[in-house]
Amino acid sequence: MTGSRTSGLSLAALLCMLVVLPVEGEICGDAVCSYRFVVRRARTMTHTRTVQGWEQNNQVSITNDGHLELFTTLTLDLHRDDANGTRVSADDVITADGVQRNVILVNGQFPGPAIEVMEGVQVAVTVVNQLMTDAITIHWHGLHMRNTPWMDGVPSVTQCPIMPHESFTYRFRAFPAGTFYYHSHMSSQMADGLFGALMIHNSQTTIPSFPLLLNDWYHEEAETIDIASKYNLYHSGAGQFEYDEPSRGFSVDGVEIIGRKFVSALINGRGRYKSNKAPLSKFTVEEGHKIRIRLIHAGGDHSFKVSIDQHALRVLASDGHDINPLTVDAIIVSPGERYDFEVDASASPGLYWIRAETLREGTCVTCSSENITITPDDIVEDGRAVLIYQGSSSDEDPTSQARQCTPDNPCIFLNCPFEGYPEDRHIVCISIANTSARTSHQDDAAEDDDVEEYFLNFGFHVGSNINGHRFLPPTAPLYQSPRTNMIIPCPLENCEQGCKCTHILDLPFNKTIQLVLASYQGQRFGNAHHNIHVHGYTFDVVAMGYPSLDRTTGVFKDSNPDVVCSNEKCSTVTWRQGSPSFNVKNAPQKDTVFIPAHGYTVVRFRSDNPGFWFLHCHQSMHLAEGMAMVLNVAADRHLAPPSGFPKCGNFSWSEEEYETAVSGTWTPNQKVYRRASILESLRDMRRGNWWLQYWDQLQAALQSRQD
Numbered sequence: 001m002t003g004s005r006t007s008g009l010s011l012a013a014l015l016c017m018l019v020v021l022p023v024e025g026e027i028c029g030d031a032v033c034s035y036r037f038v039v040r041r042a043r044t045m046t047h048t049r050t051v052q053g054w055e056q057n058n059q060v061s062i063t064n065d066g067h068l069e070l071f072t073t074l075t076l077d078l079h080r081d082d083a084n085g086t087r088v089s090a091d092d093v094i095t096a097d098g099v100q101r102n103v104i105l106v107n108g109q110f111p112g113p114a115i116e117v118m119e120g121v122q123v124a125v126t127v128v129n130q131l132m133t134d135a136i137t138i139h140w141h142g143l144h145m146r147n148t149p150w151m152d153g154v155p156s157v158t159q160c161p162i163m164p165h166e167s168f169t170y171r172f173r174a175f176p177a178g179t180f181y182y183h184s185h186m187s188s189q190m191a192d193g194l195f196g197a198l199m200i201h202n203s204q205t206t207i208p209s210f211p212l213l214l215n216d217w218y219h220e221e222a223e224t225i226d227i228a229s230k231y232n233l234y235h236s237g238a239g240q241f242e243y244d245e246p247s248r249g250f251s252v253d254g255v256e257i258i259g260r261k262f263v264s265a266l267i268n269g270r271g272r273y274k275s276n277k278a279p280l281s282k283f284t285v286e287e288g289h290k291i292r293i294r295l296i297h298a299g300g301d302h303s304f305k306v307s308i309d310q311h312a313l314r315v316l317a318s319d320g321h322d323i324n325p326l327t328v329d330a331i332i333v334s335p336g337e338r339y340d341f342e343v344d345a346s347a348s349p350g351l352y353w354i355r356a357e358t359l360r361e362g363t364c365v366t367c368s369s370e371n372i373t374i375t376p377d378d379i380v381e382d383g384r385a386v387l388i389y390q391g392s393s394s395d396e397d398p399t400s401q402a403r404q405c406t407p408d409n410p411c412i413f414l415n416c417p418f419e420g421y422p423e424d425r426h427i428v429c430i431s432i433a434n435t436s437a438r439t440s441h442q443d444d445a446a447e448d449d450d451v452e453e454y455f456l457n458f459g460f461h462v463g464s465n466i467n468g469h470r471f472l473p474p475t476a477p478l479y480q481s482p483r484t485n486m487i488i489p490c491p492l493e494n495c496e497q498g499c500k501c502t503h504i505l506d507l508p509f510n511k512t513i514q515l516v517l518a519s520y521q522g523q524r525f526g527n528a529h530h531n532i533h534v535h536g537y538t539f540d541v542v543a544m545g546y547p548s549l550d551r552t553t554g555v556f557k558d559s560n561p562d563v564v565c566s567n568e569k570c571s572t573v574t575w576r577q578g579s580p581s582f583n584v585k586n587a588p589q590k591d592t593v594f595i596p597a598h599g600y601t602v603v604r605f606r607s608d609n610p611g612f613w614f615l616h617c618h619q620s621m622h623l624a625e626g627m628a629m630v631l632n633v634a635a636d637r638h639l640a641p642p643s644g645f646p647k648c649g650n651f652s653w654s655e656e657e658y659e660t661a662v663s664g665t666w667t668p669n670q671k672v673y674r675r676a677s678i679l680e681s682l683r684d685m686r687r688g689n690w691w692l693q694y695w696d697q698l699q700a701a702l703q704s705r706q707d
Contacts (some may be wrong), residue, residue: 030121062278121174129166142181152613158402262358280385303335309403319337326430329403349390353385363377454505457569486649509637518600612631
């Protein structure tokens with residue numbers, strides 16, 4: 001913005017002149033791409049319109065034929081007409097699954113607006129918190145934040161939470177290129193809708209590209225569900241949003257999928273609860289052409305099997321990193337993972353279901369350490385969208401069917417968290433570890449003599465934990481001085497019986513770090529697949545070990561023998577007889593990866609990005625229960641936060657200080673002068689590059705007010 005300087009401008013006028021570009025989904029290639037995110041709550045299934053100059057809000061209902069109509073229970077007044085029965089467009093309503101509840105919006109949108117930029121640009125996002133009572137932070141999932149680790153968005157680890165009525169400007173380099181997303185990292189707040197796509201390009205797109213954001217959805221807000229959890233880290237709840245043991249769903253391998261009750265699933269913010277006719281998201285294709293779909297699992301609990309009826313998926317990338325293309329019928333995606341795939345519109349023109357189904361196969365009738373028997377219950381837990389060929393009528397639902405898997409033409413599923421399905425299902429599973437990067441990124445630094453190896457076990461022997469530790473966050477960011485970043489130290493001895501503490505693992509600088517991520521426990525029953533996300537890094541997936549499999553039933557038989565428990569409780573693990581072979585030449589690169597139950601995944605990265613980096617299970621139940629830790633990489637090389645970076649933490653003062661204050665003998669240098677405080681705050685803002693071109697006007701305006 002340009003214009004003459006006017007020293008008489010008021011502070012309010014100057015604030016109103018601060019303009020930031022809106023998010024429009026266009027690819028920004030400027031040196032600095034600036035955005036403004038206003039975060040607030042609203043109600044789903046609500047419509048806003050203007051009547052005779054007055055804003056009017058009404059609830060929305062769904063008719064039996066799938067149309068949306070306004071209705072109101074309010075008494076009519078001078079500014080409210082009889083809206084009942086008025087039809088409105090689905091484009092003007094945040095419907096979610098057709099059931100009214102609170103939702104978090106970014107710039108009035110759910111999901112939040114997409115950010116698309118060219119690789120290497122500087123991205124600046126000013127987040128304005130208009131939530132009434134909740135603090136927030138934003139994590140930029142998959143980005144390395146090299147040289148700006150305090151922009152990673154983990155509350156009390158990298159920054160203070162953004163309090164209501166406050167704003168915070170994230171500033172970072174758009175790297176690496178690929179499909180990513182942003183989401184709240186404040187408790188389980190992401191589940192209330194605070195997420196959106198983030199796509200970084202290294203070249204202009206040549207075919208149409210669309211994000212497909214997938215998430216599980218509930219009818220209670222995340223905080224209510226967390227408070228009610230029987231496994232709450234601080235205080236056990238009644239568990240009314242969790243399945244009873246006999247009714248919990250299991251995947252085909254005899255592993256429990258999640259304790260939380262499934263309600264519905266959304267694709268790009270739309271879905272259906274049970275059999276209602278809520279509008280669904282639609283993806284339009286032109287016959288004979290291709291589209292690229294950027295699949296982003298932005299949910300927090302269930303893994304989903306994603307497929308499109310009668311269309312193959314040509315997978316191009318995982319977590320933003322290219323792999324040698326492979327054609328599959330379905331992709332299994334866990335929370336935090338992303339997959340790019342192409343769809344060739346070569347089927348008969350029409351409408352086709354896009355399906356996202358949980359891994360539920362049935363319930364466990366016999367569940368013991370000796371025997372696990374899964375009985376199918378025909379319960380389908382899914383979310384859907386529609387693939388539409390141009391020119392086809394979109395008024396009705398598709399009637400398409402999924403492809404049948406046969407002995408002569410088996411189906412291929414990518415990224416199964418288990419080795420395979422029963423033989424009579426005719427499904428072939430491809431492990432992500434058996435894919436390959438487009439180009440080799442191996443260098444001399446990854447030779448075995450340079451490897452630092454660490455074992456991290458995520459088994460459930462003491463609830464959600466890592467090596468027996470259940471994570472308690474610090475009360476202030478770790479970049480603050482030790483006096484304020486109050487942590488609960490972990491005991492030096494092994495946490496075999498379980499301990500709650502601020503679990504931090506120190507890693508040396510510029511070494512090849514090998515993490516053996518395992519999911520082992522003393523008993524056969526009650527384990528889970530986990531999906532582990534590492535902040536600040538892309539890692540190579542160099543190995544994955546599954547438990548043995550009953551080829552007839554699909555149920556696992558024994559834990560993978562490569563790894564054994566180090567103690568009776570299995571709080572830690574190690575190799576049985578040396579490590580297996582690793583693929584280090586062209587391993588696929590990811591930042592979020594499955595750990596098979598009763599198995600392991602081995603990942604490697606170069607510890608050349610100093611900072612405090614969060615490592616955690618991306619299932620929100622497990623994270624909330626303490627399945628997390630901090631990697632302290634190169635402690636002597638951490639960069640100090642920028643000047644004026646917010647601070648927070650515990651506060652206490654002494655009885656003597658109180659008596660001094662109330663007696664009126666508080667010394668002058670202990671008093672806080674309003675004028676000095678305001679000007680100091682403005683100087684901090686100036687150092688943070690907020691209002692450089694308005695600094696003189698702001699200071700003059702405040703000076704005149706003080707005088």
